[in-house]
Amino acid sequence: MAGSNKRIAKGQELADITTNPPEGTKVKLADESNIFIWEVLLDGPEESVYAGGHFKLKLVLPTNYPFKPPVLSFETRIYHPNVTNDDKGSMCLGILRSDEWKPPNQIRAVLKMVRDILVTPDIDNAVEGAIAELYKSNRKWYDKQAKEWVAKYAGKK
Amino acid sequence: MDRQTQPREMVFCHQCENEWYRDEHGLVCPDCESEFTEIIEANHDPREPEHDDISLPQGHHMHNHPTFGHDPGADAPDPDEADISHFFSLHGTIHRSMTPLGGQTHQAPQQNQQQNRQQAGPFGGHVADNFFSMVTQMMGGPRQMPMPQQGRPQSPPDQPPDQANVHVRHGGGNGFTYTTTLLYPRDANHAQPPNQPVGNVGDLLGAFFGGMAPPGGAAPVPAGHGHNPDGLFGLGGPFGAIFASLMNPANAQHGDAVYTQEALDRIITQLMEQHQSGNAPGPASAEAIASLPKKGVDESMLDESGKAECSICMDEVARGEEVTTLPCTHWFHFECVKAWLSEHDTCPQCRAGIMPKPDQNAHAQQQQQQARSPDQPPLHDPQWGQNSASTTTTTTIPGTYGSATVAHPWTLPDSPTRDRHPSRDTRRTSDSAGPSDSGGGSLISSMRRAFGGGGGSGNGSDGAGRSPR
Numbered sequence: 001m002a003g004s005n006k007r008i009a010k011g012q013e014l015a016d017i018t019t020n021p022p023e024g025t026k027v028k029l030a031d032e033s034n035i036f037i038w039e040v041l042l043d044g045p046e047e048s049v050y051a052g053g054h055f056k057l058k059l060v061l062p063t064n065y066p067f068k069p070p071v072l073s074f075e076t077r078i079y080h081p082n083v084t085n086d087d088k089g090s091m092c093l094g095i096l097r098s099d100e101w102k103p104p105n106q107i108r109a110v111l112k113m114v115r116d117i118l119v120t121p122d123i124d125n126a127v128e129g130a131i132a133e134l135y136k137s138n139r140k141w142y143d144k145q146a147k148e149w150v151a152k153y154a155g156k157k
Numbered sequence: 158m159d160r161q162t163q164p165r166e167m168v169f170c171h172q173c174e175n176e177w178y179r180d181e182h183g184l185v186c187p188d189c190e191s192e193f194t195e196i197i198e199a200n201h202d203p204r205e206p207e208h209d210d211i212s213l214p215q216g217h218h219m220h221n222h223p224t225f226g227h228d229p230g231a232d233a234p235d236p237d238e239a240d241i242s243h244f245f246s247l248h249g250t251i252h253r254s255m256t257p258l259g260g261q262t263h264q265a266p267q268q269n270q271q272q273n274r275q276q277a278g279p280f281g282g283h284v285a286d287n288f289f290s291m292v293t294q295m296m297g298g299p300r301q302m303p304m305p306q307q308g309r310p311q312s313p314p315d316q317p318p319d320q321a322n323v324h325v326r327h328g329g330g331n332g333f334t335y336t337t338t339l340l341y342p343r344d345a346n347h348a349q350p351p352n353q354p355v356g357n358v359g360d361l362l363g364a365f366f367g368g369m370a371p372p373g374g375a376a377p378v379p380a381g382h383g384h385n386p387d388g389l390f391g392l393g394g395p396f397g398a399i400f401a402s403l404m405n406p407a408n409a410q411h412g413d414a415v416y417t418q419e420a421l422d423r424i425i426t427q428l429m430e431q432h433q434s435g436n437a438p439g440p441a442s443a444e445a446i447a448s449l450p451k452k453g454v455d456e457s458m459l460d461e462s463g464k465a466e467c468s469i470c471m472d473e474v475a476r477g478e479e480v481t482t483l484p485c486t487h488w489f490h491f492e493c494v495k496a497w498l499s500e501h502d503t504c505p506q507c508r509a510g511i512m513p514k515p516d517q518n519a520h521a522q523q524q525q526q527q528a529r530s531p532d533q534p535p536l537h538d539p540q541w542g543q544n545s546a547s548t549t550t551t552t553t554i555p556g557t558y559g560s561a562t563v564a565h566p567w568t569l570p571d572s573p574t575r576d577r578h579p580s581r582d583t584r585r586t587s588d589s590a591g592p593s594d595s596g597g598g599s600l601i602s603s604m605r606r607a608f609g610g611g612g613g614s615g616n617g618s619d620g621a622g623r624s625p626r
Contacts, residue, residue: 007469007470007471007472010471010472012471013471066469066470067496067497067500102505102506102508103468103469103493103497103505104468104469104505104506106471
């Protein structure tokens, strides 16, 4: 495990992502003394129904990162098929699944993926079946609902 | 007791649902003047369709009628007055318990179920019959007369009121026990002999829950236990077992049945884990990991800016630093890739396994051949293998990752070693420059030709066939 904790401890990935964050994101440690928990501020992509929203996400690195995937969750509530519709805000993201995770994956790619699924939800891997159904059957209503939630929970601060 | 000879008859209007005494207003409704009226009879009350099976004593309908105050003594000078009052206290509460019997009747402690057990065959064979008879009963269809019960003496006609409120009826099928807390027979349209009351409703409930408990799940219930006063709520009883398992989420699971969300979650988690382990490759063996070739970082592994890093730990590697190369040519620090491979037999980068899969050799070889890049020499080039170029430490046969490096089956003792280039570009250069091997024994050479090229072309097609790093 020589490389694992070194990768976190060295902080290169964190330094890289804080100084040069992916588009629409800001990353910092939630608590300066704990390098395993990152706080991600994500702007709703302009081309999505989440435009204008500011979402706070929590990214928890396992101690044996990168051999195990990080755990990402929305702290700001969001109406999205791939995010559980509760106060946990757990995410279903393909590359974060333990059987799909690969050590060379980087947080940068993960965050980019999050933005991508905000633009295009991954309906096949939805965790909220009802929202996925709505997305497929009544896109207008889904858009409306998602925007209402953005205004309600993810408004500008 | 004769409830039909009450002093006053009541008439019900189907049009406006009015009610009146016949001796006061006759048969025509005084309100709407409809003639669609009916004299209310004790065993056929048109006013309460939802209780159509309950036959109420005529005089006591006034009890619920706003016009007439409740005066049972005046309206019903009936010797069974106490009994009727008791009935009214139960008005509207009907308990029907259905007990599916059959395979699990060994847990049914109730005596009349012992009788059913004799009648009923295995549960599965009678499910349809039971269901049909249940429906038939509900529809008011033909039904069997109650069976005389075994082991319980016929109750005397002057049974105490509390027992008179409970009737057990056996349906047309064999598997259901019908209990109703009724004073009178439920079926007002058919004459029925006196029904057998059940002395203890708890017995029925116990039988119900006892019958529900899957075999092996709840604590075994000894036969005839229903008469054990502890049977219902004691720890050994069917209720006790059910409640105990309900209270203890760890046990709230009997075979395929779960009783709590937690138990369900646990089963789903278990299924997901099983699925995952069935899907993902297992760990690579320690030998296979240990025998992975190591080499120093060379020019070809550096990127345009002359840098390279181990993609697992993201540490920069210096030229000459020793890294471990996988059959798919991706390279990592040994410690890094070991940590991964000892849990998953996949390349962290491209997911190609390092473990040999003997039964897939032929197949893999085919794929290798299809994946040959155009700049490789023809498969059966007679010139192939004659001109030696570079050196190698290990020779890898297509499709035999790992094992070839372990056993070196294709490496000739006297042949110069050839380098396995981890970088695709370099390798292809060397390939196109002329695949290299000194040849050695003719047998080996011909075998190599038969397999469509040895290390050189194998490596080349290998690289071309896989996603570049």
